[in-house]
Amino acid sequence: MTDRAQSAFALPLAQADPEVAAAIEHETLRQHEGLEMIASENFVSEAVLEAAGSVFTNKYAEGYPGRRYYGGCEFTDVVENLARDRAKQLFAVPGVALHANVQPHSGSQANAAAYMAVLEHGDTILGLDLAHGGHLTHGHKLSFSGKQFRPTFYTVRKDTERIDYDELESIAVREHPKVIIGGASAYSRIWEFGRMRQIADKVGAKLIIDMAHIAGLVAGGAHPTPVGHAQIVTTTTHKTLRGPRSGLVLCDQELAAAVDRAVFPGQQGGPLVHIVAAKAVAFKEALQPDFAAYARQIVANSKALSAALQAGGWRIISGGTDNHMMLVDVFSQGILGSEAELALGKAGITVNKNAIPYDANPPLKPSGIRVGTPALTTRGMKESEMHQIALWIGKALESRNDDAVLARIRGEVGEMANHFPLYAWRREPVTTAV
Ligand code: PLP
Numbered sequence: 001m002t003d004r005a006q007s008a009f010a011l012p013l014a015q016a017d018p019e020v021a022a023a024i025e026h027e028t029l030r031q032h033e034g035l036e037m038i039a040s041e042n043f044v045s046e047a048v049l050e051a052a053g054s055v056f057t058n059k060y061a062e063g064y065p066g067r068r069y070y071g072g073c074e075f076t077d078v079v080e081n082l083a084r085d086r087a088k089q090l091f092a093v094p095g096v097a098l099h100a101n102v103q104p105h106s107g108s109q110a111n112a113a114a115y116m117a118v119l120e121h122g123d124t125i126l127g128l129d130l131a132h133g134g135h136l137t138h139g140h141k142l143s144f145s146g147k148q149f150r151p152t153f154y155t156v157r158k159d160t161e162r163i164d165y166d167e168l169e170s171i172a173v174r175e176h177p178k179v180i181i182g183g184a185s186a187y188s189r190i191w192e193f194g195r196m197r198q199i200a201d202k203v204g205a206k207l208i209i210d211m212a213h214i215a216g217l218v219a220g221g222a223h224p225t226p227v228g229h230a231q232i233v234t235t236t237t238h239k240t241l242r243g244p245r246s247g248l249v250l251c252d253q254e255l256a257a258a259v260d261r262a263v264f265p266g267q268q269g270g271p272l273v274h275i276v277a278a279k280a281v282a283f284k285e286a287l288q289p290d291f292a293a294y295a296r297q298i299v300a301n302s303k304a305l306s307a308a309l310q311a312g313g314w315r316i317i318s319g320g321t322d323n324h325m326m327l328v329d330v331f332s333q334g335i336l337g338s339e340a341e342l343a344l345g346k347a348g349i350t351v352n353k354n355a356i357p358y359d360a361n362p363p364l365k366p367s368g369i370r371v372g373t374p375a376l377t378t379r380g381m382k383e384s385e386m387h388q389i390a391l392w393i394g395k396a397l398e399s400r401n402d403d404a405v406l407a408r409i410r411g412e413v414g415e416m417a418n419h420f421p422l423y424a425w426r427r428e429p430v431t432t433a434v
Contacts, residue, residue: 034348039325039372056274079277086283093228099256103271104247107236111137114232116262126177129153133187161318183210188321193229216240220295243282301373304383308390331367343400348413379420
């Protein structure tokens with residue numbers, strides 16, 4: 001045995017770093033035992049996890065397949081080409097010559113690259129207001145997007161809580177944006193991408209659609225595709241798409257060179273090759289016929305949950321959902337979103353507090369919670385489980401100050417979760433406190 005084989009280099013994590021190992025085990029148990037209802041989260045397959053934890057983490061690979069600034073990239077080229085080809089196949093639309101860049105480290109970097117490909121510093125962008133469901137990178141003043149560009153916003157209507165495309169058009173005519181960006185972090189209705197492209201064309205803007213939340217639904221045919229409407233489509237790969245934590249840009253061939261230059265060297269250095277490999281695996285999974293069934297079930301579960309919550313007296317923003325998530329106006333029952341998040345957490349149900357449109361409460365104590373079904377659908381849960389979960393949510397919120405009731409619900413939640421196992425290698429609880 002060499003010296004190195006005997007050193008910490010060769011030890012399993014549990015021996016090399018018991019503290020980190022324990023935290024990972026605790027997180028594994030948390031994911032198994034609770035109900036993960038954060039709308040932007042999901043569980044990747046064993047195969048995606050394996051690729052993400054592979055030796056490709058060791059590789060530098062600035063550049064693109066066949067045009068690298070480093071040697072030893074022959075296998076990196078294999079996985080990047082697989083990821084690119086599969087992404088194009090997954091989101092293919094007849095008559096559209098699609099280009100894919102699979103290197104963005106995240107959704108935010110995908111958006112930064114998309115802007116960089118078509119905008120100059122100071123140009124006007126028009127996005128959905130964060131307070132109405134948009135994302136920070138769509139022009140918020142604290143984000144690079146609000147600092148480098150001149151941000152303008154559209155909103156949802158107060159009465160319908162849906163995007164008003166006529167209003168969007170009049171704002172676009174008034175503000176002359178160079179980019180209109182669609183997509184959201186908290187919007188539960190179908191996007192009208194064709195209408196958005198008409199508006200963009202009318203004012204001479206490019207249309208960028210950030211489909212981060214709904215990419216898996218688009219891939220599975222459960223939401224209309226922005227491809228063919230938007231000149232650039234960006235996405236995260238870890239939400240409904242069920243891949244590793246990362247980003248992707250799709251664009252028309254005419255913008256391919258500008259997008260590639262904007263990702264590298266514009267926004268990033270070397271790609272995370274292990275994550276590119278994991279994206280390739282995830283895209284292959286999403287190309288299988290059962291992924292379409294998965295996408296449909298996400299929406300069916302979301303609709304079932306929304307209807308059951310409404311039957312329990314909860315107000316759902318815009319009156320329901322067409323996709324994987326909903327916003328619940330808990331403040332209409334006198335409960336702050338922050339209180340609801342805490343109480344549900346104690347009951348083993350993970351959600352996040354969220355502003356609702358025209359929220360009278362501040363961002364850290366907003367009026368709503370955002371609830372999503374992608375992760376539970378991955379575990380195999382269906383409409384009947386959604387009905388039970390709606391009952392638990394109602395009971396937990398009503399009993400938010402009663403820790404005994406919340407603990408009892410947590411026990412019931414754990415029992416149900418056990419019937420929907422996740423990773424086969426799950427181990428028994430460790431004793432090390434974290
Ligand atoms: N775009 C949208 C619509 C999002 O919801 C998110 C993240 O939640 C992002 C972009 C940013 O993704 P990331 O966290 O990978 O930077």
